[in-house]
Amino acid sequence: MQKKQRRHWVKKWTSIFQNRRERITPWILLAPSLSGVCIFVLLPFADVVRRSFLNAVGSEFVGLKNYKSVLQNTAFELAAGNTVRFLAVCLPLLLSISLFLGLLLLRAGEKSGILKSGFLLPMAVPAGSVVLFWQLFFDKGGILNELLEQAGVRGADYMNTPKAFGVLVAVYLWKNLGYDMILWISGLLGIPDSLYEAAKMDGANGVMCFVHITCPLLLPTAFLTGILSLVNAFKVFREAYMIAGNYPHDSIYMLQNLFNNWFLKLDMQKMTAAAVMLALILGLILIGSQKIEEKWGRGM
The missing domain is CATH 1.20.5 (Single alpha-helices involved in coiled-coils or other helix-helix interfaces)
Incomplete structure (x- = not known):
């Protein structure tokens, strides 16, 4: 015992x-x-x-005064509006185009190796070289206007007009298209071929397979790709700053430009309050996206 x-x-x-x-x-x-x-x-x-709750010296509690001053600031309104507009335009374009290219490259099979490398090349090119190319291409006397004039079309000043927003969108898409495309391809490769074969045996065509098989099974990849694309969208400031400087055209004056200018002026009250609000909004977006993904995952 x-x-x-x-x-x-x-x-x-x-x-x-x-x-x-x-x-x-x-x-x-x-x-x-x-x-x-x-x-x-x-x-x-x-x-x-x-x-963010103190005065400039950092000793006196001022409550929500700093937050009110930020929300009433016209530069903040312009930068926040441009940032929301940029995200609303770029994210759907980037996700849809990269998914389309991912589907095309998967169908191409082994022949798509060179194309994949080409789409990923912008990620390997230094930012300075990228910016120099875009400046030469979109400058008032640059490559694009030269080509248009040779074709009999009048050129435009892209960087000092509202067209600058389109230039920034093009830079963002060109920079991140290959990265998102690889993410989509990894998600597509995880879908078993047997599901498509069974659906085709039941009479489903390509569109029906995409709607009822590909889209539902790509939801986790879609959320991951969307979140990473959102994070990368806030990194576009480097290109915008190097192309247009501290004070670009009003159409591409983003929150990152505003933070940079406040930092140079040592305006700590506004900068800290705006940073806290931005972090709170991004946190709510991430938590909401995770909750939606979990809900849809249980529904599947």
Whole structure:
């Protein structure tokens, strides 16, 4: 009996230690990354939130005064409106065009290797080279106007007119098209061919297969691609800044331009309040997208 009890207690304590070790091991492995995120991201952002409720010196509590001044600022209204407009135009275009190209390249099979490399090339080109090319192409005396004049069409000043918005959209699409296309292709490759074969045996055509098989099974990929595209849309400031400078045309004056100008002026009150509002909106979008994805996933 004593031996059995001893074995029982040994097994029990051994299982307890194993369970604890299994729980602790992931946290030990994550500790360096979590420490870096806390020190360089979470703590600075917490300080930004604190400063958004203080005056410029950072000692007197002013409540929501900084937030009101941001919302009443005409430059903020212009930048926020342009950013929302940019996202509303670019994201649907990018997602739809990249999905279409992904379907075409999958049908092309092995012949699409060179095309895939071509679409991914903009990601490997340095931003400075990209901006120089777009400046030469869209400048008032640039390549595009030269070609139009040779064809008998009058050129335009693209960077100092509302057409600058179209230039920025083109830069964003050209830069991110290949990346999104690869994401779509990875999602398409995860759909079993047996589903399409069974549907065709039941008399379904290509459009029906796309609507009833491809679209539902691509929903997780669509959410991931959409979120990454949203994040990349906020990185377009580098190209916009290098093409048009601190104060570009009003049609492409984005939130990133505004933050940069406030930073140069050391306007900490407005900058911190606007940063907190932007982070809150993006967080709500991400949480809402995740909830929708989970809901649709359960419905499938």
